Amino acid sequence: METQKKIMVLCGGKFAFPALQLLAYEKFICAIGIGKGNERIVDALERESEGNNFGFKSFPDRKSIGEMRPWIESIQPDYIFCISFPFLIPESILLYGENKFVNFHPGPLPQYRGSMPIFEVLKNQETKTAICAHFMSSKFDEGNIIFNDPVVIEEGDTYGKLAVKLSQRMAQVALNMANMLQFANSIPNQPQDDKLACYYEKPELSDTYVNWKRMSAEEIIALINSCNPWNTGADASLFGEQLKIISAQVLNETHQCQPGTLVSITETLNVACGDNKQIAVKILSCDEGIMTADQFIATKKNELNKLLIN
Missing domain, CATH: 3.10.25.10 (Formyl transferase, C-terminal domain)
Structure with a gap:
C-alpha cells in the first residue's frame, strides 16, 4: 500500500478551519503554520496541533518568513497547501521542491487576483465565483492553474455568507487535491492567460x-x-x-x-x-x-x- 502523503498547511485564520479538520480526519496533515492570526486562533491551532502530534509554527509578520525554510526542512512534507496565507512566499522557500506548493485562491483565476476576491465578485455582480487550485510562483496568484472549482453566487449573498460557503467548499476541494497528489503520477496544469488577468488591490474607502x-x-x-x-x-x-x-x-x-x-x-x-x-x-x-x-x-x-x- 502506498505511503500516505504528508501535507503541511499554511493558513491565515478560521477560513481554513473546515479544510484543516477534513484533511486531519483523512490523516493528510503533518504540520500547520499560521500567518498573522489573532492570539485566540493561534492558541487554538497550537493546542489542536499538539493534541494531534502535528508540527506547528506561527509567522506573525513578514520578517518571520525567514524562519520558514528551516522549519519545512525539519518537517519534510511531501506538499505544502496554502489557504489564505497572508504573506508572499519567496523563491528561496519555493525551491524546496518543484510543484510542491499548492495555493487555494477563493476566486477564479486569472480574472480575480488579489487578497479579497470575495468582495470583488460580489461588487461586480457576478453570478458565480470559484476556488482556484494552482501551483505557486514567487508572485501572488500567478502560478499555473490546476483547476477552477465553480461556486454559485446566490441572490442575497453577502460577503459573510459567501465566505462561509467558500470555506465549507474549500474543505472538499483541498481533500480532492490531496487525493489527486496521493494517486496521480503527475498533475495536469496550465499557465494563466495574462490577457484575462486582473489584480485587485485591497479595497479603500473610495x-x-x-x-x-x-x-x-x-x-x-x-x-x-x-x-x-x-x-x-x-x-x-x-x-x-x-x-x-x-x-x-x-x-x-x-x-x-x-x-x-x-x-x-x-x-x-x-x-x-x-x-x-x-x-x-x-x-x-x-x-x-x-x-x-x-x-x-x-x-x-x-x-x-x-x-x-x-
Missing part, C-alpha cells in the same frame, strides 16, 4: 463608498452586500450624516427626487438612486450604533420629517 448619482440601485445593493460584514456595510453620505448601510433591497418605484435623498419612510428608509429606482434601507450603522431602520426612524424622527417636507 471602493466601499456609495456614489448615489453614478450608481444604479442594483450596483448599490451589490456594494452593500460585498461590504457586509467585513466593513460593517457600505459607506454612504445620507440624511446629512456619514453612515454605513448594512442591509437594503431594491425598491422598484420611481421618484422625482435627487439621488441620495429620502423619498419616503415606511418600515424602511427609502432612498432615491440615480437610475430612477429606490433602495429600501433596512439596517445601518451610525454614531449611535448599529440599528434597524425602525430604530433609526424613532431616534431621528424630527430630522427625517424635515427632510421629507423639504
